Amino acid sequence: MRTFTIKATGKKKYPYKVKYPDGLKILVPSQWDFDVYDINKKGCIIAAFYMGLRFSGGKKSMMQCLRYLQDMANKGGHKNYCLKQVAAAINRLSGGATFYKKPSRQKIKKALKNGHMVLFTEKNPIHTVVLLYNGKKTIRFSDGKYKAVTVAQEVKKRSGDPWYGGCVIVKRR
Structure with a gap:
């Protein structure tokens, strides 16, 4: 288990920063403050990809993450990308991601x-969030904000959709 701290950055696009004692810093993106339509309206999956990639040791900006998914993944007639595609993208770039149905x-x-x-x-609505455990509480990151939750609360909200549903566990590199 790794502990971390959350600090405010004062930046509009990345309002918070998750900082680990070993020096890893993960910025928490606020999708609503990006000018690009795909990030602004459907950016929760891009933000999750960005944070997961940073956690596993890769470095790309939110815009680079969007471009990577556009180039490498096919939405297959759906409005957004799925977590299975995000796990594959993280594995291609840095490794350590496992998808579970x-x-x-x-x-x-x-x-x-x-x-x-x-x-x-x-x-209801379909939305992607990031969960981390800081030694005391499970913290949920979404839309540039964070709050303490329980795993049971999140499992109750789990999406059963065959395209969007699932979970990705990202291991640290």
Whole structure:
């Protein structure tokens, strides 16, 4: 388990920064403050990809993450990308991501307690969030904000959609 701190940055596009004791810094993007339509309106999956990539050791900007998904992944007639495509993209760039179709609450909790990052899709509306465990609480990052949640709360909101549903566990490199 790795502890981290969350600091305000004062920047509009990246309002918070997650900082680990070993020097890793992950900026928390606010999708609504980007001018690009695909990031602004459908950017939760791009933000999750960005944070997961940073966590696993890769470095790309939000715009580079969007361009990478546009070039490498096919939406297949859907409005947005799915977590399976994000896991494949993280693995191509830095490795350490595993996609699970419907993980149990215990599996998610164990991954968080082991210091891994969890990318998770919620339903109604379909929205992708990032979960991290700081030693005391599970923290949910979404839309440039964060709050403490329980894994049970998140599992209740799990999306069962065959395209968007699932969960990605990202291991640190």
